[in-house]
Amino acid sequence: MTGSGTGGPRGPGWPSAASTVVGVIGDPVAHSLSPLLHNTAFEHLGLDWVSLGFRVPAGAAPAALAGVRGLGLAGLSVTMPHKAVVAELVDERTPIAQRLGAVNCVVNRDGHLVGTNTDGQGFVESLVRGTGLDPAGKRAVVVGAGGAARAVVVALSDAGISEIVVVARRPEAAAAAASLAVRGRVGSARDAPEADLVVNATPIGMAGNGSGIQIPVVPAEALGRGQVVVDLIYEPAETEWMAGAAQRGAVVLGGLGMLVHQAAAQLALWTGLDPPVVSMWEAASSARSERA
Numbered sequence: 001m002t003g004s005g006t007g008g009p010r011g012p013g014w015p016s017a018a019s020t021v022v023g024v025i026g027d028p029v030a031h032s033l034s035p036l037l038h039n040t041a042f043e044h045l046g047l048d049w050v051s052l053g054f055r056v057p058a059g060a061a062p063a064a065l066a067g068v069r070g071l072g073l074a075g076l077s078v079t080m081p082h083k084a085v086v087a088e089l090v091d092e093r094t095p096i097a098q099r100l101g102a103v104n105c106v107v108n109r110d111g112h113l114v115g116t117n118t119d120g121q122g123f124v125e126s127l128v129r130g131t132g133l134d135p136a137g138k139r140a141v142v143v144g145a146g147g148a149a150r151a152v153v154v155a156l157s158d159a160g161i162s163e164i165v166v167v168a169r170r171p172e173a174a175a176a177a178a179s180l181a182v183r184g185r186v187g188s189a190r191d192a193p194e195a196d197l198v199v200n201a202t203p204i205g206m207a208g209n210g211s212g213i214q215i216p217v218v219p220a221e222a223l224g225r226g227q228v229v230v231d232l233i234y235e236p237a238e239t240e241w242m243a244g245a246a247q248r249g250a251v252v253l254g255g256l257g258m259l260v261h262q263a264a265a266q267l268a269l270w271t272g273l274d275p276p277v278v279s280m281w282e283a284a285s286s287a288r289s290e291r292a
């Protein structure tokens, strides 16, 4: 059900029984910026749609997906710890969800749930928009081998990167991530100075990530002029690692753009409309500033 004109049908009585609902599932979920990103876009597009966060503990994803079908939610955004299990629960996986074994977006097509993954697309769109770097023909180092690293490896490989080196503390996880790329291999911090692009896909440096000292897998001292350095972390806006790389002359980019672009891609899949990326960015950026 859609409203008309920018600003949409907000006001007393909204959302109503006619509103279309999408959800964000995760645990924790209370601090997720995804509902804000989606709702900003829905309002900008004049849609009578609403996005809500649902705290779904580990193990409860099957019940949540039954709820999507039973309640007729139009779609889901999926975050930790459910991305891998939701990939097993949907009726159909897109090729990217199949390759990653992880779903961050579910589209409900009349009760048939299609799972896909927009994280890698969000990363590349943010990279190009934020730094102007075209990955084609470049060399990249990806630090970490978890879900985000794997999405970045696949997206960069598909974007024509000439080589991807995965650097992680567990060699078997690094090898599995590197194997997702056409030209991927396991490496070490010594590979970083030769790379055009270096991406941190670990939580080291993230706000609230424990009080112990955490040593970056690739130190900022290994980075510098002529390189693009991306930290997927978006809180804080600038990690110490990014600041160190910037001081040494690297072009640096934080993770908020990826968050915005992966949400924008979800929105496009649900609604079939062009997402208002600038409005979404502004909303997320000011919410982050208020929390800092």
Ligand code: NAP
Pocket: 119, 144, 145, 146, 147, 148, 149, 168, 169, 170, 173, 201, 202, 203, 204, 206, 214, 215, 217, 232, 233, 234, 255, 256, 258, 259, 260, 262
């Ligand atoms: P994940 O699946 O848990 O993977 C984390 C990776 O970091 C693993 O390879 C892990 O190694 C490694 N790691 C964790 N602590 C480490 C330490 N102290 N030293 C060395 N390596 C360490 O997490 P994820 O979902 O990939 O997320 C990774 C980061 O990306 C998080 O900061 C997350 O907030 C961010 N992220 C951002 C976006 C965005 O839109 N901007 C999207 C997704 C994720 P082990 O496997 O050995 O533990």
